[in-house]
Amino acid sequence: MDKLVKPRRNSPERTHASGRPAREDAEEAVRTLIRWAGDNPAREGLVGTPARVARAYEEWFAGNFEDPREYLKRTFEEVAGYDEIVLLRDIRFESHCEHHMAPIIGRAHIGYLPRDRVVGISKLVRLVEVYAKRLQVQEKMTAEIAKCLNSVLRPFGVGVIVEAAHECMTTRGVHKPDVTMVTSYMLGSFRTRAETRQEFLSAINLRGRSHAGPAEP
Numbered sequence: 663m664d665k666l667v668k669p670r671r672n673s674p675e676r677t678h679a680s681g682r683p684a685r686e687d688a689e690e691a692v693r694t695l696i697r698w699a700g701d702n703p704a705r706e707g708l709v710g711t712p713a714r715v716a717r718a719y720e721e722w723f724a725g726n727f728e729d730p731r732e733y734l735k736r737t738f739e740e741v742a743g744y745d746e747i748v749l750l751r752d753i754r755f756e757s758h759c760e761h762h763m764a765p766i767i768g769r770a771h772i773g774y775l776p777r778d779r780v781v782g783i784s785k786l787v788r789l790v791e792v793y794a795k796r797l798q799v800q801e802k803m804t805a806e807i808a809k810c811l812n813s814v815l816r817p818f819g820v821g822v823i824v825e826a827a828h829e830c831m832t833t834r835g836v837h838k839p840d841v842t843m844v845t846s847y848m849l850g851s852f853r854t855r856a857e858t859r860q861e862f863l864s865a866i867n868l869r870g871r872s873h874a875g876p877a878e879p
């Protein structure tokens with residue numbers, strides 16, 4: 663818990679490092695949860711479940727063991743005079759909310775105005791994935807993506823918008839399946855210049871939205 667009150671930085675050090683439990687301990691914890699749910703972890707269908715859950719966790723939370731800044735650092739390129747917004751939209755991601763450990767499924771849109779260098783678009787996807795594959799709060803994830811891109815690339819501005827459905831809302835609690843949460847984080851010219859921000863928002867909304875976001879006329 664003490665880690666939550668420290669200032670957040672654009673690095674992944676908030677987790678593991680020391681004290682990561684052994685896989686057997688993780689599997690035993692899953693057995694405990696199965697018993698807590700009222701089932702029997704020794705019955706045939708559940709015998710292999712703790713091992714599968716542990717492997718799934720390795721995938722879902724792989725971002726705890728990766729530094730997103732490394733992906734961005736490796737791929738600087740000259741912009742050759744390009745001075746317009748670079749935008750990558752509809753980056754699908756899967757994450758988990760840190761309050762219920764329930765899935766958050768959504769899309770991220772990233773725009774930036776390069777100063778002297780750009781980054782390969784696959785690196786922007788990796789940037790989203792590294793932050794998504796951790797226990798998250800959507801607002802925090804949105805800010806983390808923007809701040810990381812801003813600190814490594816030093817562009818004139820950065821905009822990040824995240825739209826997502828939270829299964830802790832759709833499958834429990836208030837049970838609202840159609841609710842999508844939208845968060846945004848703007849830095850530099852995306853924050854200070856209305857035209858830049860508008861250009862970014864318009865570009866995201868260029869084509870019809872199947873769900874989430876403003877409806878097309």
Ligand SMILES: [Zn+2]
Binds near residue numbers: 759761764831
């Ligand atoms: Zn939740």
